[in-house]
Amino acid sequence: MSEHEIFARLKEIQRQGLEALQKVQDEASLQTWRTAHLGRSSAVMQIFSGLGSLDKELRPQVGQQANLVKQALESAYAQREEQIKAASLQRALTSEKLDVSLPGRRRPLGRLHPATQVLNEICQVFVEMGFQIYRSPEVETDVLNFELLNIPAHHPARDMWDTFHTTSPGILLRTHTSPGQIRLMREACPEPIRAILPGMCYRYEQTDASHESQFNQIELLAVGKGITFGDLKGTLDQFAVRMFGEGVRTRLRPSYFPFTEPSAELDVQCFLCAGKGCTVCKGTGWLELGGCGMVHPVVLQNGGYDPEIYSGFAAGLGPERVAMMRYRIEDIRSFWANDLRFLEQF
Numbered sequence: 128m129s130e131h132e133i134f135a136r137l138k139e140i141q142r143q144g145l146e147a148l149q150k151v152q153d154e155a156s157l158q159t160w161r162t163a164h165l166g167r168s169s170a171v172m173q174i175f176s177g178l179g180s181l182d183k184e185l186r187p188q189v190g191q192q193a194n195l196v197k198q199a200l201e202s203a204y205a206q207r208e209e210q211i212k213a214a215s216l217q218r219a220l221t222s223e224k225l226d227v228s229l230p231g232r233r234r235p236l237g238r239l240h241p242a243t244q245v246l247n248e249i250c251q252v253f254v255e256m257g258f259q260i261y262r263s264p265e266v267e268t269d270v271l272n273f274e275l276l277n278i279p280a281h282h283p284a285r286d287m288w289d290t291f292h293t294t295s296p297g298i299l300l301r302t303h304t305s306p307g308q309i310r311l312m313r314e315a316c317p318e319p320i321r322a323i324l325p326g327m328c329y330r331y332e333q334t335d336a337s338h339e340s341q342f343n344q345i346e347l348l349a350v351g352k353g354i355t356f357g358d359l360k361g362t363l364d365q366f367a368v369r370m371f372g373e374g375v376r377t378r379l380r381p382s383y384f385p386f387t388e389p390s391a392e393l394d395v396q397c398f399l400c401a402g403k404g405c406t407v408c409k410g411t412g413w414l415e416l417g418g419c420g421m422v423h424p425v426v427l428q429n430g431g432y433d434p435e436i437y438s439g440f441a442a443g444l445g446p447e448r449v450a451m452m453r454y455r456i457e458d459i460r461s462f463w464a465n466d467l468r469f470l471e472q473f
């Protein structure tokens with residue numbers, strides 16, 4: 128190559144390098160450019176490595192000129208790098224901008240199911256009155272759910288509880304919380320008992336506005352020496368006052384349960400109209416809450432207590448019925464239909 132050609136070549140290298148650099152828009156292609164135009168095998172570096180084959184007099188001039196080209200490319204590179212970094216920072220600032228004045232999205236608040244709310248409230252009242260909470264299983268044996276409660280197989284009273292049986296013989300879903308009475312008595316005997324047994328019950332019901340196939344009950348059980356019907360009445364009266372307000376009275380109507388003797392239905396004075404009669408109590412002034420009575424001697428015996436020495440009272444209350452009255456819910460099936468429009472009201 129002649130001297131003239133070498134200088135023209137260097138000029139061309141610089142021109143091409145600068146032109147290519149103008150097209151570079153991001154950091155990745157900037158690095159590619161650097162390797163291509165300033166790397167070991169780039170055109171300008173080849174000029175340096177070819178210096179040795181040039182005429183001695185020519186070498187300093189070509190070397191100097193090649194150095195100028197290399198410096199020009201390097202400083203153009205540094206400048207471009209600066210520009211690209213600034214641009215990408217600008218882009219990040221715009222795209223990741225946070226508007227702290229933008230209102231946040233409200234997360235929906237969870238809440239307790241209305242049936243659970245009332246169940247808890249009733250339990251709380253009894254706990255304050257000195258009752259302990261005892262839990263017993265929802266999957267029960269026929270023996271505990273019926274037989275030990277003085278309801279032998281084929282006894283007509285079994286018709287009172289339409290039952291969900293499981294595929295295991297003798298195993299069923301409890302139809303009431305009363306089998307827990309036997310479990311608790313057998314655990315506590317011969318100590319006195321003052322407890323409530325809350326939980327879900329299941330019945331193979333023809334469902335309607337006031338009957339569901341699943342519902343809660345709160346069982347009440349007191350066993351000890353000298354417990355009378357007066358204690359039952361006093362306890363229920365006190366519960367009604369604490370739950371529904373001062374002056375609210377209770378009423379017991381004679382009834383029948385195989386596991387209590389005598390037995391009664393518990394009514395509470397309508398807390399909405401104070402007994403005057405309204406649509407909720409259907410003009411009667413009274414609301415039905417559940418069944419109750421004195422624990423039957425056979426049941427006491429099955430629980431391990433000698434009925435000659437011990438006596439007791441029991442009751443089974445329906446908290447959903449209380450919730451229905453309180454919130455004027457017309458159909459008990461709303462509780463487990465899982466419609467959020469219903470549940471969110473409580």
Ligand code: FA5
Nearest residue numbers: 303305338339342416417418419420441442443445448
């Ligand atoms: C019983 O289940 C007895 N074990 C109650 C009892 C306990 C009596 C201790 C004496 C001593 P009964 O079937 O009446 O009784 O139910 C009691 C309460 O459970 C009813 O008053 C009602 O509030 C509720 N209940 C019963 N069946 C349903 C149903 N299908 N849907 C909603 N609530 C129900």
